Amino acid sequence: MKILLVDGTIIGSKTGAILEQVKTYIQEFNPDMELAVLRLADFEHQFVDGRPLAEYNDDMREIVRRFENADGYIIASPIFQGSIPGVLKNTFDMLHPHTMRYKPVSIVANGGTYQHHLVIENQLKPILDYFRCLVTPNYVYTHSSHFDADNTITNDDVHNRLRELARVFVQYAEMSLHLSKITLDNH
Template sequence: MKVLFVDGTIIGSKTGAVLEQVRTYIKDTGCGYELELVSLSDYTHQFVDGRPIEQYNEDMQKLSRKFEEADGYIIATPIFQGSIPGVLKNAFDMLHPHTMRYKPVSIVANGGTYQHHLVVENQLKPILDYFRCLVTPNYVYTHSGHFDENNRITDDEIHKRLKEMASVFVKYAEMSKDLSRDAIDEN
């Protein structure tokens, strides 16, 4: 099983730090999955406007293929101005509606205040529901107070929640293997 760890921003390092921690906790489960980090900052983005994928630049096509080839996702996003970054939404807009269908997804988000966690509920989950993803129920939200000056997570409760999320993700990933690919392809 191939799991794509998506760092959904082109600036900052906190979401990447959280992803690395989740990656460690998933490895610790002994699942043996192939874990690949994809940072949106490593790609040259174009605005998605409905053209066929072949008409976008090589980076956009490569990013689309990475999503298609993955069997599950850990999506990490900062919250800017009460919303997910435009670059992450643009990446989702590029994907075929069946790309992420019935694949497991866990969410980690980071913001400046406690209230920004609602962005996960009000914006990100509906997008993932549109794709019919198997979204784990236990996303983890962090804010700047959970990190030290080197962007290491210092809060024990956050570590506990990230470990739990990793465990639940692996269970969802195993469950997704039993879904009939034929039924998925027919829809």
């Protein structure tokens, strides 16, 4: 299975540090999964405005291609001003509604206040529900106090929750193999 680990920001490094830790834990539970990190910071973004995909630049089309070719996703997002970054929402806006259908998704996020975990419930989950993803029930939210100066996760509870997220994600991924997939041609 091809799993896309999406670093949903163009600035900062805590989100990427969380993804790398999740990647390590997924490999422990299923070393056969093909894990690839997609860093939105590595691409030239254009505002999504409804034009056909072919009219966007190569980077935007490449992002869509990687989402389409993945069998599951780990979505990582910082929380800025009580919301997900615009670049992540813009990425979701590029995708066809069937792109992520019945594919497993886990969510990790980080922010500067403990209350911002609600952004996962109020913004990310509804978007992923629209795509009809198999969203695992155990997201992990981290706070800046969970990291050291080098952005290494230092909190044992966070490590335990990330390990559990990885375990549940692998099980959701295996379950998704048995679901019928809807092709874009049929709907």
